[in-house]
Amino acid sequence: MTNISLKATGVVKRFGGLVALDKVNLEVHNEEVLGLIGPNGSGKTTFFNILTGIYSTTDGKMEFRGKDITGMPPQAVFKSGISRTFQRARLCLELSVFDNVAIGDHPQLNQGLWFNIINRKAFRHEYGSCHDRVAELINQFAPHLSSKLNEPVGNFPMIDRRRIEVCRALLGNPKLLLLDEPSAGMTEEETRQLMDEVIDIRKKRGDLSVVIVEHEMGIISRITDRCVVLNFGKKICEGTYEDISQNSEVQKAYLGDDL
Amino acid sequence: MKILSNKIGIFAATAVLAVYVASLMHAESQLTVGILSVLFGSAWFIGDKTGASQMLDKGIKENGRFSSTMFLAAIIGVAIYLHDDHFNLLMLTTVMVFVIACLGLNIQFGYNGLLNFAGAAFFGAGGYTAAVLTQNTQIPHLLILLIGGIVAILIGFILILPVLRTRGHYAAVVTIAFSLLFRTLVEVSPALGGAQGSAVKGLNILGWEFNKNIDIAGLDISFYMNYFVLALILLLIAIAFSKAIERSWIGLNFDTVRLDETAAACFGVNIKRWKITAFAMGNFILGLIGAFYAMMLGFIAPNNFTFGDSLIMVSIILLGGIGSIPGIILASAIVIILPEKLQGIQEYRFLIFAVGVILILLFRPNGLIKRKMRQFPKTKAQGE
Numbered sequence: 001m002t003n004i005s006l007k008a009t010g011v012v013k014r015f016g017g018l019v020a021l022d023k024v025n026l027e028v029h030n031e032e033v034l035g036l037i038g039p040n041g042s043g044k045t046t047f048f049n050i051l052t053g054i055y056s057t058t059d060g061k062m063e064f065r066g067k068d069i070t071g072m073p074p075q076a077v078f079k080s081g082i083s084r085t086f087q088r089a090r091l092c093l094e095l096s097v098f099d100n101v102a103i104g105d106h107p108q109l110n111q112g113l114w115f116n117i118i119n120r121k122a123f124r125h126e127y128g129s130c131h132d133r134v135a136e137l138i139n140q141f142a143p144h145l146s147s148k149l150n151e152p153v154g155n156f157p158m159i160d161r162r163r164i165e166v167c168r169a170l171l172g173n174p175k176l177l178l179l180d181e182p183s184a185g186m187t188e189e190e191t192r193q194l195m196d197e198v199i200d201i202r203k204k205r206g207d208l209s210v211v212i213v214e215h216e217m218g219i220i221s222r223i224t225d226r227c228v229v230l231n232f233g234k235k236i237c238e239g240t241y242e243d244i245s246q247n248s249e250v251q252k253a254y255l256g257d258d259l
Numbered sequence: 260m261k262i263l264s265n266k267i268g269i270f271a272a273t274a275v276l277a278v279y280v281a282s283l284m285h286a287e288s289q290l291t292v293g294i295l296s297v298l299f300g301s302a303w304f305i306g307d308k309t310g311a312s313q314m315l316d317k318g319i320k321e322n323g324r325f326s327s328t329m330f331l332a333a334i335i336g337v338a339i340y341l342h343d344d345h346f347n348l349l350m351l352t353t354v355m356v357f358v359i360a361c362l363g364l365n366i367q368f369g370y371n372g373l374l375n376f377a378g379a380a381f382f383g384a385g386g387y388t389a390a391v392l393t394q395n396t397q398i399p400h401l402l403i404l405l406i407g408g409i410v411a412i413l414i415g416f417i418l419i420l421p422v423l424r425t426r427g428h429y430a431a432v433v434t435i436a437f438s439l440l441f442r443t444l445v446e447v448s449p450a451l452g453g454a455q456g457s458a459v460k461g462l463n464i465l466g467w468e469f470n471k472n473i474d475i476a477g478l479d480i481s482f483y484m485n486y487f488v489l490a491l492i493l494l495l496i497a498i499a500f501s502k503a504i505e506r507s508w509i510g511l512n513f514d515t516v517r518l519d520e521t522a523a524a525c526f527g528v529n530i531k532r533w534k535i536t537a538f539a540m541g542n543f544i545l546g547l548i549g550a551f552y553a554m555m556l557g558f559i560a561p562n563n564f565t566f567g568d569s570l571i572m573v574s575i576i577l578l579g580g581i582g583s584i585p586g587i588i589l590a591s592a593i594v595i596i597l598p599e600k601l602q603g604i605q606e607y608r609f610l611i612f613a614v615g616v617i618l619i620l621l622f623r624p625n626g627l628i629k630r631k632m633r634q635f636p637k638t639k640a641q642g643e
Contacts, residue, residue: 053524054521054524054525073524074521074524074527075524075527075529077525078525078526078527079527083526084525090519090521090522091522092514092515092518092522093518094518095514095515095518095633096632096633098635099511099515099633103511103512103515103523103528104526106508106526106528107527110508111509111512113509113536116503116504116507116508116509117500120636123507123508124636127635127636131635151632152632168526172526172527
């Protein structure tokens with residue numbers, strides 16, 4: 001049991017009459033990279049949104065490291081150690097690179113009014129250490145941006161935005177990282193680079209599991225330990241990439257019945 | 260042109276500005292005022308086109324402290340020049356009052372994205388607090404200023420539930436409703452003087468009567484100089500406060516809440532907490548300066564705090580540049596001084612402001628002076 005990071009049991013999500021997730025059972029083991037795949041509209045992103053507390057569940061239960069996180073608000077889910085990126089990189093385009101990454105450290109930063117407004121000396125000290133951590137991550141993921149920490153994110157192309165998003169998600173030292181279609185808007189080569197770096201950091205950090213939603217099967221086959229396939233909100237298959245790519249139901253879901 | 264980016268250039272620019280403001284204040288004939296206004300407009304336009312403004316901008320950025328000191332000296336210089344002129348000192352102080360009020364509104368709207376169309380109502384809440392307390396109690400007047408701010412916060416809490424439950428434009432509609440409600444409420448309330456309004460006692464701090472002319476070594480100084488000095492001190496505090504907020508984690512939280520609530524929530528930012536904080540901070544500043552304004556005018560009526568006045572405050576922020584402190588100072592000066600001086604346009608001022616705001620939104624959506632990127636304090640490790 002101790003090997004299980006995230007355990008979702010019988011998760012159901014209904015939007016009116018539409019069943020987006022239908023009794024999904026899913027386990028993420030410690031330190032594994034799990035691919036969550038399926039055709040468009042199969043409920044992958046919905047699963048992320050439910051997990052991170054953006055949507056509420058209709059039914060079911062989710063446990064993270066032995067703690068029940070069902071129905072928790074996004075803030076509490078984040079504090080328990082789950083961090084994510086978004087399908088359409090959700091960054092604040094007019095804010096600087098530093099600002100965008102630093103918000104990932106929110107729970108560690110002193111948010112008191114006195115501390116922030118009056119006690120500027122202490123604030124400067126904390127800012128200094130936060131700046132160092134941000135600079136270190138940026139150095140690792142996007143070295144060419146380390147001299148541009150004060151430039152607005154809107155100035156950079158998609159690949160840099162993705163990298164900034166990954167840095168933001170990693171800054172708070174999460175135990176579970178959710179990557180929602182990191183390849184969207186990037187070339188295959190760029191995605192490969194980014195994934196190599198993610199895998200690299202996972203090895204360095206040790207205690208980090210990753211769930212990745214992805215359409216690019218090349219990436220899935222290369223980096224995942226296991227895969228879960230969703231179709232119309234149901235889990236249809238689970239196993240290593242080799243296993244699931246042989247599975248007839250999966251082929252049907254992707255290519256249609258006639259095959 | 261290069262000279263504009265060093266200290267001599269900044270000194271010259273502020274000196275020109277001081278002379279300009281002093282002559283504008285002093286100008287009596289409509290023709291002179293008109294010419295001076297056109298002069299300012301064309302200087303702004305030419306400066307923008309030739310790159311002189313950008314040079315000056317760079318210089319100000321590099322010599323931040325020097326520029327602020329020069330600007331402060333320019334304002335004080337103008338005030339000393341106008342020392343015996345009641346009307347113009349009152350106008351200069353009114354500009355500062357509006358700058359402070361809009362700085363409060365800016366924390367809500369510019370930083371946190373809460374569009375508050377009830378600025379004048381919270382301003383009025385402070386004013387009426389001052390009216391009631393100066394008439395009926397012996398509470399020290401500095402304390403009344405603070406109480407004015409606190410009353411505005413408390414009244415704001417009536418609105419907090421609907422404001423938190425709605426987003427964007429819908430929250431704005433809630434504040435519009437409140438703005439209309441506030442005016443009607445004071446109009447029908449006999450305790451607050453009803454439609455006729457209510458007298459407010461002048462400020463008195465530690466026995467110093469603000470409403471007495473000052474006589475230093477035979478020099479006759481208008482009593483409005485008292486108010487000018489206090490308003491200037493309050494303005495400096497308000498600016499320091501705004502800057503400290505912007506350059507702190509609180510400012511970062513405000514900005515992320517404004518730009519993307521969902522993403523902010525996913526990184527642990529408590530949306531409600533920061534909306535309430537911004538709303539309360541802004542209302543406090545509005546209420547405090549409203550109490551000051553009422554005590555300076557000596558008389559307030561519901562007509563001072565209409566929805567139209569709230570719109571003026573919002574348009575100052577739009578005109579100056581959302582979130583931009585120098586922008587708010589410039590826009591307040593334009594919006595307050597121009598209609599006072601050009602009596603001919605007084606009746607059409609709402610029309611002119613409306614056209615002005617539309618033009619700004621069309622051609623210069625970031626306002627006259629765009630908000631700068633956040634500059635956190637430099638750490639030792641970063642050098643410089």
